[in-house]
Amino acid sequence: xxxxxxxxxxxxxxxxxxxxxxxxxxxxxxxxxxxxxxxxxxxxxxxxxxxxxxxxxxxxxxxxxxxxxxxxxxxxxxxxxxxxxxxxxxxxxxxxxxxxxxxxxxxxxxxxxxxxxxxxxxxxxxxxxxxxxxxxxxxxxxxxxxxxxxxxxxxxxxxxxxxxxxxxxxxxxxxxxxxxxxxxxxxxxxxxxxxxxxxxxxxxxxxxxxxxxxxxxxxxxxxxxxxxxxxxxxxxxxxxxxxxxxxxxxxxxxxxxxxxxxxxxxxxxxxxxxxxxxxxxxxxxxxxxxxxxxxxxxxxxxxxxxxxxxxxxxxxxxxxxxxxxxxxxxxxxxxxxxxxxxxxxx
Numbered sequence: 001x002x003x004x005x006x007x008x009x010x011x012x013x014x015x016x017x018x019x020x021x022x023x024x025x026x027x028x029x030x031x032x033x034x035x036x037x038x039x040x041x042x043x044x045x046x047x048x049x050x051x052x053x054x055x056x057x058x059x060x061x062x063x064x065x066x067x068x069x070x071x072x073x074x075x076x077x078x079x080x081x082x083x084x085x086x087x088x089x090x091x092x093x094x095x096x097x098x099x100x101x102x103x104x105x106x107x108x109x110x111x112x113x114x115x116x117x118x119x120x121x122x123x124x125x126x127x128x129x130x131x132x133x134x135x136x137x138x139x140x141x142x143x144x145x146x147x148x149x150x151x152x153x154x155x156x157x158x159x160x161x162x163x164x165x166x167x168x169x170x171x172x173x174x175x176x177x178x179x180x181x182x183x184x185x186x187x188x189x190x191x192x193x194x195x196x197x198x199x200x201x202x203x204x205x206x207x208x209x210x211x212x213x214x215x216x217x218x219x220x221x222x223x224x225x226x227x228x229x230x231x232x233x234x235x236x237x238x239x240x241x242x243x244x245x246x247x248x249x250x251x252x253x254x255x256x257x258x259x260x261x262x263x264x265x266x267x268x269x270x271x272x273x274x275x276x277x278x279x280x281x282x283x284x285x286x287x288x289x290x291x292x293x294x295x296x297x298x299x300x301x302x303x304x305x306x307x308x309x310x311x312x313x314x315x316x317x318x319x320x321x322x323x324x325x326x327x328x329x330x331x332x333x334x335x336x337x338x339x340x341x342x343x344x345x346x
Contacts (some may be wrong), residue, residue: 001011004265006242007016007307007308007309008052008307008308008309008334008338009309009310010306010308010310010323010324010325010326010338011211011310011311011323012208012325012327013178013181013208013290013324013325013326013328014207014208014327015327016327016328016329017212018210018248019211019251019257019261019329021212021251021257021271022210022212022247022248022251022252024213025247025248025250025251026244026247028210029042029247032276034243035243036240036241036242036243037156037175037238037240038062038063038238038239038242038243038245038246039126039242040242040243040246041084042243042246042247042250043063043171043242043243043245043246043249044246045246045250046061046063046216046246046247046249046250046253047049047216047246048061049062049249049253049254050216050218050249050251050253050281053192053253054192054193054194054195054196054218055192055193056196056220058217058220058222058259059112059196059219059220060218060219060225060228060255061216061217061218061219062064062212062216062228062229062232062237063215063217063239063242063245063246063249064203064214064215064216064217064220064232064245065213065214065215065237065239065245066203066207066213066214066215067175067177067203067215068092068096068097068098068100068208068255068265069215069236070175070203070215070217070239071093071097071100071142071173071175071203071236072097072100072101072104073199073217073228073231073232073235073237074173074203074217075093075101075104075106075130075140075142075173076101076104076106076231076235077224077228077231078139078140078173078201078224079104079106079139079154080139081105081135081326082133082136082137083106083137083138083139083140084100084106084107084108084109084130084136084137084138084139084140085107085108085109085112085138085139085140085142085173086109086111086118086122086123086126086138086140086141087108087109087110087118087141087142088109088110088111088112088113088116088117088118088122088142088143088144088147088172089110089111089112089113089118090113090116090147090148091108091110091142091148091175091176092144092148092177093108093142093175094108094110094288096146102147102308104277106136107136109126109129109130109136109138109141111123111125111126115147115149115151115285115286116144116147116148116149116150116151116285117147117151117153117157118141118143118161119157119160119161120153120161120163123141123161123164123165123170124164124168126138127168127170129196132219134292135316139169139170140170140171140172141161141165141170141171141172141173142173142175142262143158143161143172143173143174143175143199144174144175144176144178145174145175145176145178145179145182145183145188145190145195146151146178146179146181146182146288146289146291148291149284149285149291149293149327150181150269150285150287150288150289150290150291150292150293151189151285151286151288151289152182152185152187152188152288152289153182153188153190154187154188154189155188155189155190155194158190158194158198158199159198160164161198161342162198162199168275169184171200171201171221171224172198172199172200172201172226173199173200173201173202174195174199174201174202174203175202175203176184176195176202176204176205176215176290177203177205177207177208177215178202178205178208178209178289178290179195179202179203179204179205179209180204180205180209180258180259180261180262180265181208181209181266181289181290181291182264182289183195183259183262184259184262184263184289185266185288185289186261186266187288187289188284188288193293195312196218197220199322200219200220200221200222200223200224201217201218201220201221201224202217202218202220203215203216203217203218203220204218204244204249206215206248206249206252207329208327209252209258209262209265210257210258210261210263210327210328211248211249211250211252212244212248213245214244214245214248216245216249232249239250241302261328262290263274264328264330265289265290265326265327265328265330266289266290266326268290268326268327268330268331268332268335269287269289269290269292269324269326270287271326271335271336272324272326272335272338272339273287273294273331275335275336275338275339275342276292276294276339279321279339279342279343279346280346281294281295281296282294282295283295284313284314289321290326290327291324291325292323292324293313293321293323293324294320294321294322294324295316295319295320295321296320296321296322297318297319297320298315298318298319298320300342300345300346301322303340303345304322304338304342304345307341308320308338308341310324311323311324
């Protein structure tokens with residue numbers, strides 16, 4: 001039986017308040033004054049650190065409150081009224097954003113992909129299906145690193161997609177809600193500068209990487225930069241107290257904290273997966289970052305749910321897949337307790 005006096009949640013990587021170092025820096029800045037709407041010294045310093053990390057000195061950096069808002073502002077700003085976005089069927093914008101993109105009048109064209117990822121061939125098939133002015137015109141490709149399934153793109157995969165998109169006049173937007181976990185995966189050979197060179201626009205997730213809240217939109221393609229702050233304001237994304245996000249990003253990108261948090265999350269997921277695998281259980285898709293999706297007997301998952309919180313990913317015949325997510329605050333003792341409880345139920 002778990003020693004926890006409460007049900008530990010493996011539902012997501014943002015259930016905990018925030019990393020102590022971020023809270024310390026927010027507290028230290030609390031008594032001061034600052035410029036509004038992201039023009040404060042903290043935000044400007046954070047933007048500089050991001051440009052340095054990604055080796056993208058000419059990029060524009062904008063801070064917003066959350067991932068859905070980042071996707072909404074970016075995608076609605078890139079697309080003309082008749083244009084559409086291509087996404088994997090499991091993509092966050094297609095499944096979990098309450099039709100935010102569709103509400104702007106833009107269609108999402110999906111492909112099943114593999115383990116949450118699109119291939120260049122998937123994208124090409126969508127482009128080939130849309131032949132004339134009687135249909136929407138695909139213009140933007142939406143990718144995630146890591147994906148909703150916890151999988152990651154390799155450099156070869158992203159390079160192939162990037163080359164296809166450039167040849168066919170398509171932009172790439174990368175959802176980086178879990179960019180740190182993706183880049184720091186042992187299965188990912190991409191670097192931060194690779195991301196900036198291979199996509200047109202992306203965002204860096206902090207909400208799921210130890211912050212209270214906040215994401216950083218990074219625009220690399222000059223064609224997409226014009227009037228972006230106007231569009232942010234129109235979508236309610238230009239925050240008067242933008243310094244609150246700037247402070248957090250300054251902390252995350254100082255002294256390697258962003259990578260430190262991401263590596264810990266991945267390490268705990270790997271420890272969890274190894275323990276589950278040792279008990280003879282399989283996984284729905286490869287374990288590559290801080291999200292794992294084991295396949296369990298329905299009765300076992302039901303017993304586990306009495307002790308831990310998690311999402312049922314898919315219901316299969318007499319089995320279910322559960323989605324377990326680790327974070328900066330996941331302790332090795334908690335992981336070991338989960339494995340011990342699962343062992344006792346097996």
